Amino acid sequence: MQQSQPVVTQGLTKVYKDFWGRQKVHALVGLNLTLERGEIFGLLGPNGSGKSTTIKLLLGLIFPTAGSARVLGLRPGTPAANQHVGYLPEESYLHRFLTGEETIDFYGRLFGLDRKQRRRRTPQLLDMVGLDRRARARQLREYSKGMSRRIGLAQALVNDPELLLLDEPTTGLDPIGTREMKDLILHLKDRGKTVLLSSHLLADVRDVCDRIGILVQGELKELGRVDDLLMLRDVFQIQATGVSDEARETIVAAARGAGARVVSAEHPTTTLEDLFLRVIRADADPQAAAHHDAAADTPEKPASAEDHG
């Protein structure tokens, strides 16, 4: 199922109608979108902007009013297309009376995995999403929201999908879970998977997405690479360590001397998420935290290196 463009939509439109067939809401208007293989694409927008509608259309959960969509070259929602797609809904809509293990086993059966494959894959996935042995044997109705998101992610990955559709993937997760989710998404990208995620948590999108699209009232208002879209072309920033106060004043004076208007010259701040994680890790394992602090300036690598295949 090698498709260079896993998702292609042309003029995709969805109008919700009321009981009498009258047009009620224009949820999506003429969406033209193409995803490249191996990229992470973020759909941004306020509530009701059409993010979830787009994902549901790509999954065949609802039918377009106009336009068309192809998923991995196939009509959305067909069993053939779904065979290579993973989907994490905005909330984990799973059978609440099944245990964690039974849930993964059930979805494994739907993907046609035989007993041997399911026995191997189920603990692997549950380990990966961080559900311990006790949690696996409990029914989902006893799960916390975070645990529900984790089991939801596990079921989305049960078929080692080519294309992952994640609706608000970090909603309901604590900062550690959020970080792990982002790491996992990046890891999937490394493995050549294509990810389409929707979120209104802009920092999360910025951290993982290659490209983003911004939907407003069902219309795609902005589309492009994250770096390009976020770049402030008239501002220049230098980040360096070991700069003395004198040297800093010399640099600022040099900039002014060159005709630049200095907007700010101060120590950069870290993100609240990084701070939180550092505190939590220091409490759990001081040595590892020290090591992590030392490496804080270098780009992070995916935390999980497990084989998903």
Next chain:
Amino acid sequence: MAKRDQTSEASVSSRRRLRVWRRIWAVALVTFRQGMRMRLWILAPLAVSVLILTDLSSPRFDPVFEGIPAAVGTSLLVMAVVAVVLGVFFATYSIPAEMETKVSYSVATKPVGRWEVVAGKTVGMSILVLAMLAIIGAGAYGYVLVRAGGIRSLAARRLEEARPRAAHPADVNALEAAARDGPLTTYRYRTVDAGPAVHIHFPPDMPPEPGVRWILGGTTMLLRWNLSETPLRQWVASGTVRLRIALRVCPPSEADETPVKVNVWLVSESPGAPAGPPTRDKGSQLVRQVVAEVPPSGVLEVPVAGPLAQPVEGVLNVPPSGAFHLDITAETPGRLLGAAGGAVRIIGPAGREFHLQAAPQDRPSADRGGAYLVGRTELPRQMAVLRFDNVPGDVLGSADTAVEIRLRLEAWSPATIQPAAKATFVNPATRRWKALTFTPEGHHATLLYLDRAFWHGGPLEVRLECLTADDSIGLAPGSVRLRLDGGPFAVHFAKAILCVWFFGTVLAAVGVLPSTRFTWYTSILGTAVLLLASFMRDFLRGFLLRETWVRDVAWRVARWAEAHWEWDGWNDLAEHVVVPLPNVWALLPDDTVSMGQVIPLTQMAVSFGWAALGTVVLVSVGAYLLRKREVAA
């Protein structure tokens, strides 16, 4: 190379089919788990308690013969109710609940077809119903075993009391069998191949004349002539017509002071076919009856008028359309009335005459293949003849053959509180006969034994007579049966439960169908209404038939249809007011099990076939509806 390709294609196709079943099974398993974890199993002990309490609190007229059938019947009824509850409530709830909780998002985005989901749901419900029935069935079986122990000892006590008081030795045969074998014995039955045909048992000094058909007065026997091919209907249009009927009376009226009174009828052959617009001829009978006395000459004359003429005492009216016939019954008890070929002449206007050469048919006014025998202590007497054509000896076993006779008593007067009947068995092969007198029972079968020396296979004729005056007994083809060993009770009980399971599976499919389109409460309501309508179909029809305006509309529709499409059945359709609802309740076993009788495998196969067909159709329609539905809103 081509062969290898074919093998490879077959292997891929087989793997694909396996995956389909695996997915259906996965959905079914989850549905079953859902049901069990919703604690629906609580229904099982509840149902067992209900059936025990219901059975213990229901009074039985005769516990020896009715105890076990009633207990089994109650068990099956309770199981059917559980199947209905599961079918209607859980099946209609499952899919809409998944839609509402959005679990369907997770399932529908997997490589599983909508039809696989519907099929899986139905299979899951079916397994759930089976599991419940197995638990209830085990409880019911235990209860039946306990009841059977008590009934056997009761039968032994009753036998001790009944033996000295029995009017005929054969009267205690059934009680003896119950005390000896216990009430859990099951039987296979062999019903008659022909009959009952009602004849007259003539006294030896009154040999029947050849060529004359005879009926007995005071019974429902009748002489019948088909008049459809005669010019009667045309002739009545131009004036009054008379029917001249030459009858024979035996003994003749001269010998007996009482003249023979007869009823003469003209009857339309389409039962209930409208005789005219009901609004114009409201309440009219489809037949016209004339009561007359046969004169000493034996020639009876009856005037006949047109169909829409005002009814006049002593004048018959011709039915307006369709085939019709002339019937004559004799009212005077014990007198014989006969007619030979050529007995009927139609005397038309202007001296025209039509001579009907056909001989009359002598037949009881049989209803649905049954017959009534009017009792008389003396001959001539009515006699029902039933025949087994050729019974293989190897099915009869080594013991004496038991013949079970179940008669319906039509009259219970204080004078004849113990009616008597006679069964005469004739072995045509050996020309030997054996007569047994017995007291027919209203609430259980009478058992008569034929020893091996008299008959062991081959043809057998059974003649039944009612010996008590003022009594009558009713019988049908199934009233006389050979009782053969039926095997273990438990096996047949399990077979009955399987039939309930088929019924439950269809109900699950019925419940799943609307739930693919509507909310669970709408689905429950719709399914419940459908099931109720199906259950009350006959009642509904009866109710509609009582309404004059319904009959009027039906009659008009039939006339309109008749004008457009040529078919003989329009009148029947109009008269019976068809209610186009499948009777899903027919899948339940009738009281054959509760009467200790074996459910034939053919009946099970038919039940299974209908259940499977119904389920497949319902699942297909449900899958189509679900395919057209957006899972998310």
